[in-house]
Amino acid sequence: xxxxxxxxxxxxxxxxxxxxxxxxxxxxxxxxxxxxxxxxxxxxxxxxxxxxxxxxxxxxxxxxxxxxxxxxxxxxxxxxxxxxxxxxxxxxxxxxxxxxxxxxxxxxxxxxxxxxxxxxxxxxxxxxxxxxxxxxxxxxxxxxxxxxxxxxxxxxxxxxxxxxxxxxxxxxxxxxxxxxxxxxxxxxxxxxxxxxxxxxxxxxxxxxxxxxxxxxxxxxxxxxxxxxxxxxxxxxxxxxxxxxxxxxxxxxxxxxxxxxxxxxxxxxxxxxxxxxxxxxxxxxxxxxxxxxx
Numbered sequence: 001x002x003x004x005x006x007x008x009x010x011x012x013x014x015x016x017x018x019x020x021x022x023x024x025x026x027x028x029x030x031x032x033x034x035x036x037x038x039x040x041x042x043x044x045x046x047x048x049x050x051x052x053x054x055x056x057x058x059x060x061x062x063x064x065x066x067x068x069x070x071x072x073x074x075x076x077x078x079x080x081x082x083x084x085x086x087x088x089x090x091x092x093x094x095x096x097x098x099x100x101x102x103x104x105x106x107x108x109x110x111x112x113x114x115x116x117x118x119x120x121x122x123x124x125x126x127x128x129x130x131x132x133x134x135x136x137x138x139x140x141x142x143x144x145x146x147x148x149x150x151x152x153x154x155x156x157x158x159x160x161x162x163x164x165x166x167x168x169x170x171x172x173x174x175x176x177x178x179x180x181x182x183x184x185x186x187x188x189x190x191x192x193x194x195x196x197x198x199x200x201x202x203x204x205x206x207x208x209x210x211x212x213x214x215x216x217x218x219x220x221x222x223x224x225x226x227x228x229x230x231x232x233x234x235x236x237x238x239x240x241x242x243x244x245x246x247x248x249x250x251x252x253x254x255x256x257x258x259x260x261x262x263x264x265x266x267x268x269x270x271x272x273x274x275x276x277x278x279x280x281x282x283x284x285x286x287x288x289x290x291x292x293x
Contacts, residue, residue, distance in 0.1 A: 021083030
């Protein structure tokens, strides 16, 4: 029984490392190129790719980050949850890199079987961007605003989906919208982590310019997103959903929280609400194909 319990606890730790509460970002990007393809749900490669962007990819991205950010995570109240990730012990994090490597050594041959050599280029891009972000001493994660450039790595999920599912390329304006989406999401995380990041001496865009200016930056990005949806993509339903989110951001900044720190309960509530909104937006974007022209 002790062995079974140990294995179970280890698996729970690995699941927390992959941050299921943030899977919506990669799922959203993966589903986008498959919009309106009703027969995609019976495709074996589709489900293999879907599984990959849920667990193995996030296990790599967030696990690598957890290894190099151990000291910061010790004082981060968001950690040790399925929403925001694990808080590993020194021993767990020391062994984590081997678990990540093992998972991907299994996944890569399977993906290559269903695709071609281009998958190696995508894989290399994922590793390079994450490597630059997570370098122990000079990683871009602590060199603002360069940490925002690394968010382009999330955009690789879209061509990954295109390659796995043998789909047409997306228009460049869609990638621009997705980059804004990635920046917005990352900066929101920085706002939530601004206190533990400062306590640990980590530099981010939020710790450098402060909560108020970071929130204004997020609002500016969302304004551009709403403008793209209304004026370029000509979609007023999804654009309207995002506009409502913009109103909330303005209320948060000007009247409700301003520069106050969110409580752990509030951050968990925001995380749950973000997932619900993500599911609704994923369903609509997939059904309407509004970002594909």
